[in-house]
Amino acid sequence: GKSFVSGLSGICAYSVIIAYILADSFRSNILYVVQANRFFVPQTMAIASAVCGVAFASAMTLRSYGLQGLKSAWEPKKLQKFMVCGALQAVTTSLSSMAYALGTSPSMVVALGKVYTPLVAIFSRWILGKHFMWLEWFALIILTAASFTFGLMQDLVGQSDRGGSTALAGALCVVASAASSCLMSLLMEKLLKGDSDPFILQKVRLDFGSVLFSVAFLPVMGWLGTMPGNRRTDVAYWVPRAGPNYWGCQSLAMRTSHASSNGCDLATGEFLVNWTKVGNSTALQQQAAECICGSGVGVGWGTNYMIYVGLAAVVFHSWITGVLVSEFSSVYRAVADGVPVVLIYFLLDPLFSRVPLAPFQVAYESALPFPPLDWARDCICLILPLSGTTFSVASSEMQKVADLHVLCEEKDRPLAEQCNESTDSDEEGSSVE
Numbered sequence: 557g558k559s560f561v562s563g564l565s566g567i568c569a570y571s572v573i574i575a576y577i578l579a580d581s582f583r584s585n586i587l588y589v590v591q592a593n594r595f596f597v598p599q600t601m602a603i604a605s606a607v608c609g610v611a612f613a614s615a616m617t618l619r620s621y622g623l624q625g626l627k628s629a630w631e632p633k634k635l636q637k638f639m640v641c642g643a644l645q646a647v648t649t650s651l652s653s654m655a656y657a658l659g660t661s662p663s664m665v666v667a668l669g670k671v672y673t674p675l676v677a678i679f680s681r682w683i684l685g686k687h688f689m690w691l692e693w694f695a696l697i698i699l700t701a702a703s704f705t706f707g708l709m710q711d712l713v714g715q716s717d718r719g720g721s722t723a724l725a726g727a728l729c730v731v732a733s734a735a736s737s738c739l740m741s742l743l744m745e746k747l748l749k750g751d752s753d754p755f756i757l758q759k760v761r762l763d764f765g766s767v768l769f770s771v772a773f774l775p776v777m778g779w780l781g782t783m784p785g786n787r788r789t790d791v792a793y794w795v796p797r798a799g800p801n802y803w804g805c806q807s808l809a810m811r812t813s814h815a816s817s818n819g820c821d822l823a824t825g826e827f828l829v830n831w832t833k834v835g836n837s838t839a840l841q842q843q844a845a846e847c848i849c850g851s852g853v854g855v856g857w858g859t860n861y862m863i864y865v866g867l868a869a870v871v872f873h874s875w876i877t878g879v880l881v882s883e884f885s886s887v888y889r890a891v892a893d894g895v896p897v898v899l900i901y902f903l904l905d906p907l908f909s910r911v912p913l914a915p916f917q918v919a920y921e922s923a924l925p926f927p928p929l930d931w932a933r934d935c936i937c938l939i940l941p942l943s944g945t946t947f948s949v950a951s952s953e954m955q956k957v958a959d960l961h962v963l964c965e966e967k968d969r970p971l972a973e974q975c976n977e978s979t980d981s982d983e984e985g986s987s988v989e
Contacts, residue, residue: 573892576873576880581896583869584666585904590866591920594816596800596856598653599777602646602770605870609763612871616756628753629760638758642749642765645874646742649731650773651765654780655726655789666897668730669983670703673893675738691946699894706897706936738910744804746880759878771943790816796825796849800859803918805847807842808833814822820849894940901937902927 559841591598618626628634655665686710688870744762774793781791791793798805798819809819810828827847834840850856857863906926908916928934 572876572880572883576876577878577892577895577899579869580893580906581899583866583873584896584900585908586862586866586869587741588787589908589915590860590862592803593799593856593860593915594797594802596703596790596849596860596863597793597853598791599770599774599868600793600853600857601647601866602653603767603774604644604867605649605765605874606766606770608867608871608876610760610767612875613756613759615761616762620756621754623985625754625757630759630764635761635764638747638761639765641740641744641762641769642767643769644736644743645762645766646731646769647774648737648740649738650777651729651769654777655729655733665730666703666900668704668727669734670700671731674700674705674736675735679738679742694773695943695946698946701899702936702939702943703894706742706901706940709930709933709936713901742876755878759875762878763874780821787815793853794851794852796820796822797855798847798849799850799856800825800846801914801918804843805985808844808847811865819847825849825851837949860915894943897940898937902934906975 587601590596590601614626614629617629621628669885676695677693747758778792778794780786781789782795790797795817797816798809805827806819808830810830812818812820812828819824821828827844827849829844829847834844905920906924909920909922909924910919939969
């Protein structure tokens with residue numbers, strides 16, 4: 557009875573972490589599916605998610621605290637306080653999208669993103685004044701090394717995006733995105749714990765800053781996407797691309813370039829059909845007639861329902877991340893970040909590759925084996941949550957020692973000696989056992 561109740565209460569206490577792990581896993585796979593269709597401007601997802609976040613947080617504020625609470629949430633001085641965090645959140649999302657656009661495979665995005673874990677420990681020391689023992693650093697090194705190894709093995713042996721390669725620029729974007737996310741989480745943690753306002757009010761201010769900077773980054777990301785050598789010119793909203801079914805139209809398009817604008821006349825915006833491929837096939841002629849070349853900020857939003865599924869996943873992930881940071885430390889998020897790779901690798905990738913819907917069939921060219929057959933990658937993948945757990949346990953034990961040390965120093969000498977004797981006896985008892 558009591559053990560069942562205590563176990564249930566423990567699950568409820570860590571339900572936010574469980575929700576974060578699931579949200580992060582589904583978001584990664586859904587965004588991979590959305591990015592597969594290039595009849596879409598990736599940066600608009602960052603803008604739309606931030607706008608939805610502001611609207612949702614404002615509605616929840618109005619419901620819980622009324623007009624007075626909503627007025628407090630939009631107070632100019634407090635909005636300014638969260639501008640830096642909003643900018644970092646916008647940078648994180650934008651750089652992550654650019655990494656995909658530069659040809660970095662999803663496995664490498666996940667693996668290189670694990671640099672977040674050691675960074676959060678380093679920055680925690682500077683920003684929050686936290687200290688870690690050697691065992692914690694050892695666990696962090698194992699976690700980071702295993703993540704990089706798994707990502708490299710997945711990229712070399714497993715999936716890669718269509719015709720792309722893992723470019724150095726894309727890898728740097730992932731590392732920079734992780735660093736920005738780390739700084740955002742720690743600064744947000746400090747602001748949330750140093751402010752008496754409810755979390756929902758602070759979320760309004762954070763997302764408002766993210767909206768402003770995401771809009772500001774829209775032309776910047778487009779300019780980066782049109783730099784020489786970058787094939788993913790679809791990140792620029794003014795560049796036409798074939799659609800609504802990008803890859804279906806590409807199979808019928810004339811070869812005009814190796815970029816995402818292939819098959820489109822840049823002067824007139826007309827879709828150029830390769831009639832040699834179409835021939836006399838009525839089905840192909842009908843498919844070619846449906847192809848258009850579109851551009852603009854809203855391209856794809858009226859034809860691809862998966863964009864809205866991805867938007868819902870991003871908004872929920874952003875929300876649950878804020879809740880996680882407000883209730884737990886950023887270190888717990890670093891530990892939780894090791895688990896989604898296991899879910900994605902063993903379950904979600906094989907599951908999504910078998911979904912009989914066009915967007916999923918485009919993203920996954922063939923069904924992935926379930927379970928995965930590469931034992932080396934399987935073992936490396938399982939190391940990730942184990943090393944994360946080691947770090948968590950080491951951190952907990954370190955905190956117990958620190959608390960006991962403070963307690964013994966506060967008491968008089970005889971009691972301190974009793975504390976030492978009690979500690980020694982506990983250690984002897986554990987050694988005998």
